[in-house]
Amino acid sequence: MGLIDRLFKDPAWGVHPDDHKRPAADQPLRVLPPPARLYMPLQQHVGGAARPVVQVGEKVLKGQLLAAAQGNISAPVHSPVSGQVVAIGEVTAPHPSGLGFTAITLESDFAERWIDADAVADPFSLAPEEITRRTAAAGVVGLGGATFPSAVKFVLGQRLKVATLIVNGGECEPYLSSDDRLMRDRASEVVDGARIVMHAIGATQVLVGIENNKPEAIAAMQLAAAPFAEVNICPVPARYPMGSDKQLIQTLTGREVPADARAAEVGVLVHNVSTCAAVHQAVRLGRPLVERIVTVNGGAVREPGNVFAPLGTLVDELLAFCGLHEAPSRLILGGPMMGSPLAHGKIPLVKGASGILAFDAREATIPPAGPCIRCGSCTRACPMGLLPLEMAARIRHDKFDEAAALMLGDCISCGCCAWVCPSHIPLVQYFSHAKGELSARERTRLRNDASRRLAEARVLRLEREAREKAEAALRRKAERAAAKAAAERQETPGETV
Amino acid sequence: MSALSRTSAAAPVAAPHASTSGSVTAVMATVMLALTPATLYGFWLYGWPSIYLWLITVAFAMLGEAVCLRLMERRAVPVLFDGSAMLTGWLLAVSLPPWAPWWIGALGGLFATMLCKQAFGGLGQNLFNPAMVARVALLISFPVQMTAWVAPLPIDMAAAPGPISGLLVTLKGIPQGLDAVSSASLLGFAKTEMSRGVDLLQSLPHAPSLSWLGSRPGSLGETASWLIAAGGLLLIVRRVISWHIPVAMLAGIAVPAALLHLVDPARYLDATTHLLSGGAMLGAFFIATDYVTSPNTARGQLIFGAGCGVLTYVIRTWAGYPEGVAFAVLLMNSLTPIIDRYVKPRVYGRDRQGVALDAPAMAARPIVGREY
Numbered sequence: 116m117g118l119i120d121r122l123f124k125d126p127a128w129g130v131h132p133d134d135h136k137r138p139a140a141d142q143p144l145r146v147l148p149p150p151a152r153l154y155m156p157l158q159q160h161v162g163g164a165a166r167p168v169v170q171v172g173e174k175v176l177k178g179q180l181l182a183a184a185q186g187n188i189s190a191p192v193h194s195p196v197s198g199q200v201v202a203i204g205e206v207t208a209p210h211p212s213g214l215g216f217t218a219i220t221l222e223s224d225f226a227e228r229w230i231d232a233d234a235v236a237d238p239f240s241l242a243p244e245e246i247t248r249r250t251a252a253a254g255v256v257g258l259g260g261a262t263f264p265s266a267v268k269f270v271l272g273q274r275l276k277v278a279t280l281i282v283n284g285g286e287c288e289p290y291l292s293s294d295d296r297l298m299r300d301r302a303s304e305v306v307d308g309a310r311i312v313m314h315a316i317g318a319t320q321v322l323v324g325i326e327n328n329k330p331e332a333i334a335a336m337q338l339a340a341a342p343f344a345e346v347n348i349c350p351v352p353a354r355y356p357m358g359s360d361k362q363l364i365q366t367l368t369g370r371e372v373p374a375d376a377r378a379a380e381v382g383v384l385v386h387n388v389s390t391c392a393a394v395h396q397a398v399r400l401g402r403p404l405v406e407r408i409v410t411v412n413g414g415a416v417r418e419p420g421n422v423f424a425p426l427g428t429l430v431d432e433l434l435a436f437c438g439l440h441e442a443p444s445r446l447i448l449g450g451p452m453m454g455s456p457l458a459h460g461k462i463p464l465v466k467g468a469s470g471i472l473a474f475d476a477r478e479a480t481i482p483p484a485g486p487c488i489r490c491g492s493c494t495r496a497c498p499m500g501l502l503p504l505e506m507a508a509r510i511r512h513d514k515f516d517e518a519a520a521l522m523l524g525d526c527i528s529c530g531c532c533a534w535v536c537p538s539h540i541p542l543v544q545y546f547s548h549a550k551g552e553l554s555a556r557e558r559t560r561l562r563n564d565a566s567r568r569l570a571e572a573r574v575l576r577l578e579r580e581a582r583e584k585a586e587a588a589l590r591r592k593a594e595r596a597a598a599k600a601a602a603e604r605q606e607t608p609g610e611t612v
Numbered sequence: 613m614s615a616l617s618r619t620s621a622a623a624p625v626a627a628p629h630a631s632t633s634g635s636v637t638a639v640m641a642t643v644m645l646a647l648t649p650a651t652l653y654g655f656w657l658y659g660w661p662s663i664y665l666w667l668i669t670v671a672f673a674m675l676g677e678a679v680c681l682r683l684m685e686r687r688a689v690p691v692l693f694d695g696s697a698m699l700t701g702w703l704l705a706v707s708l709p710p711w712a713p714w715w716i717g718a719l720g721g722l723f724a725t726m727l728c729k730q731a732f733g734g735l736g737q738n739l740f741n742p743a744m745v746a747r748v749a750l751l752i753s754f755p756v757q758m759t760a761w762v763a764p765l766p767i768d769m770a771a772a773p774g775p776i777s778g779l780l781v782t783l784k785g786i787p788q789g790l791d792a793v794s795s796a797s798l799l800g801f802a803k804t805e806m807s808r809g810v811d812l813l814q815s816l817p818h819a820p821s822l823s824w825l826g827s828r829p830g831s832l833g834e835t836a837s838w839l840i841a842a843g844g845l846l847l848i849v850r851r852v853i854s855w856h857i858p859v860a861m862l863a864g865i866a867v868p869a870a871l872l873h874l875v876d877p878a879r880y881l882d883a884t885t886h887l888l889s890g891g892a893m894l895g896a897f898f899i900a901t902d903y904v905t906s907p908n909t910a911r912g913q914l915i916f917g918a919g920c921g922v923l924t925y926v927i928r929t930w931a932g933y934p935e936g937v938a939f940a941v942l943l944m945n946s947l948t949p950i951i952d953r954y955v956k957p958r959v960y961g962r963d964r965q966g967v968a969l970d971a972p973a974m975a976a977r978p979i980v981g982r983e984y
């Protein structure tokens with residue numbers, strides 16, 4: 116790409132960190148043998164936790180339902196191995212700072228016996244509602260990390276008559292290459308899944324956005340999509356956070372998602388490439404979501420690469436499978452820009468986990484924070500057009516409302532600002548803190564409103580009751596008086612005229 | 613197994629877990645690197661006294677910072693290491709008359725970092741550009757010393773003061789014998805002549821020559837305009853600064869200058885002279901672009917830069933001082949908070965007023981993805 120192209124075409128927002136994707140991305144996919152013990156958390160998605168439907172001691176097959184969805188927004192959980200349920204309930208964390216989680220603990224019998232799959236030869240003959248139902252039943256959630264139940268999004272897309280399905284193959288986070296590997300190795304599954312999703316929401320075209328730092332994936336996807344005119348493979352500039360829904364939509368369609376709206380309201384719906392592949396598995400093969408590709412990478416890993424692993428596998432086992440040079444100085448679930456730090460490796464692999472990073476000491480070093488020199492780098496980097504330095508300055512003085520007035524609520528926590536800051540100010544931490552404070556205040560306000568309303572209602576009720584009592588008393592008195600008068604009249608008839 | 617993966621460092625609270633390799637020190641170092649060619653060239657033109665003055669100014673600026681930090685019971689070394697005090701001293705030094713006495717540099721350096729920076733709370737907190745406040749304070753307090761320009765006397769010339777006599781110039785003032793070298797800067801000359809009623813068409817032929825090579829009276833950073841501009845371009849290419857302030861400021865000077873010169877060449881100097889004279893280049897690339905005291909949005913920077921440029925021109929042309937960059941920058945510094953308050957980038961999904969965009973209208977837009 117020429118300089119002029121770069122000047123005029125590359126988006127003005129975002130940052131360009133070293134991507135550290137290779138050599139891990141180029142290693143062939145390895146398959147993790149089922150571990151002896153797995154932990155399937157009941158909450159691997161946005162929404163209500165799943166409700167266990169198996170008993171301790173029960174034998175289960177791979178793909179068998181372990182816990183059913185509960186509520187409108189929820190997703191079921193299935194067994195990633197064949198074996199036996201050994202416990203249901205809280206799994207305590209082996210670390211003082213780590214919180215426990217609720218899970219179904221399984222022991223593998225290493226037989227890998229699947230349930231009888233309810234495969235569908237031609238998904239396009241199914242009604243959209245049926246695809247949605249099967250997707251929901253298979254426990255498919257957004258695998259890019261958002262983990263929002265996919266079927267719920269299908270319904271939304273159908274209701275709002277979304278015409279364009281955007282398939283997110285951006286994978287802009289450094290170090291991660293699970294989507295890259297998936298597109299290289301299983302492009303036809305991704306394309307088939309995308310077409311099934313398109314059918315489910317009634318869209319007419321698919322745009323697959325892939326960052327141009329993945330030429331192999333682009334080539335494989337182009338090949339797989341060639342027979343289908345409605346599926347367009349669209350290389351996009353490699354720029355973080357290209358994989359963020361809002362930025363990808365903007366890049367691929369020129370549309371922006373209004374601040375108070377959802378993507379579907381502007382006629383697009385975004386699903387991750389891995390999610391599409393999971394829909395293919397669920398609908399075409401009748402297999403629920405029980406395995407995924409996860410990138411194991413970072414300086415502490417001896418053989419970094421992508422691993423196809425059952426969900427519920429402990430992070431420690433994945434790391435042992437790839438080997439470690441040294442004790443990691445930092446463990447991260449997800450990418451370095453938005454991933455969560457892990458206090459230890461006794462955490463199971465969940466649906467939304469696209470990567471496990473084990474950083475060595477050098478990678479883990481973030482220089483100490485200095486003063487803000489108002490260089491404006493953060494402002495230039497922010498993909499949302501916010502003013503991180505101004506918001507941080509307000510938050511430093513606890514002026515959360517002023518930060519909110521600077522549209523803090525629109526911050527997508529992408530981390531560009533903090534990444535680019537030459538003073539290494541932990542801006543995102545400021546923002547998370549302030550968002551937490553603001554939502555706590557909002558909750559308090561709502562609670563206060565509610566209790567005030569209750570109190571007011573009580574006062575009204577008491578008043579009304581008092582009034583009614585008084586009225587009743589008056590009425591009774593009047594009745595009594597009338598009765599007395601009548602009785603008196605009867606007693607002394609001569610007095611009436 | 614768990615020992616294997618237990619993290620050794622304290623787990624950070626939140627993402628991101630990576631960071632740019634850039635640092636404040638690196639930013640300051642790049643700016644100093646960009647200043648180096650012009651400074652060295654200035655050293656060559658003005659000889660040993662200018663070297664001593666530079667050293668003294670920088671040293672006292674750093675001393676001022678260190679003293680303040682010690683008074684506040686903070687460790688001075690890490691803060692000094694960020695390079696900002698050195699840069700402040702450097703910028704002040706290159707805006708001083710090169711043969712000014714040592715105490716000008718010393719006072720200016722101390723003033724810049726102690727009263728104009730640390731008194732406000734240190735790096736990032738000051739409203740005004742420290743080097744420029746110091747320069748203006750010196751100009752008002754010591755107008756004679758601050759306008760005693762000398763003609764260039766390259767260091768390799770026989771008449772130029774050597775290391776020892778140069779030191780004496782800086783410590784004791786310009787000796788009688790060398791008096792012939794004092795001279796007026798072009799802007800000063802033009803202003804004096806105008807005030808005597810001699811118009812530019814008559815006076816300019818006798819003016820100190822204006823040369824792109826910078827062989828003319830002025831401060832270190834003023835004479836070699838093209839080296840300053842080259843340094844500024846380096847900063848833009850390295851993305852230390854953006855183009856907005858320099859371009860807007862130079863345009864703010866050049867456009868009115870060109871127009872008025874066209875109207876009446878006898879009264880108004882031409883645009884080239886304005887751009888190459890005084891602190892125009894230094895101001896546009898190195899002073900007005902100071903992060904701390906300039907707006908941090910592109911549009912705000914355009915307004916700020918244009919304001920600096922126009923004010924510079926107005927002060928040079930109609931006010932009492934022949935040079936106006938320092939005053940102009942300080943005036944605009946005072947407007948920076950206001951500009952930052954009113955000029956904000958458009959937030960994604962909202963219009964400029966911050967109102968959410970209209971979803972149905974957006975949904976009706978044709979899909980125009982660009983080919984990459």
Ligand code: SF4
Pocket residue numbers: 486487488489490491492493494503504532535536537538539540
């Ligand atoms: S990037 Fe950091 S130092 Fe620069 S303005 Fe933003 S917060 Fe301040």
Ligand code: SF4
Pocket residue numbers: 496497498499500501502503525526527528529530531532533542543546
């Ligand atoms: S302010 Fe929020 S959206 Fe903007 S760069 Fe920082 S984290 Fe990303």
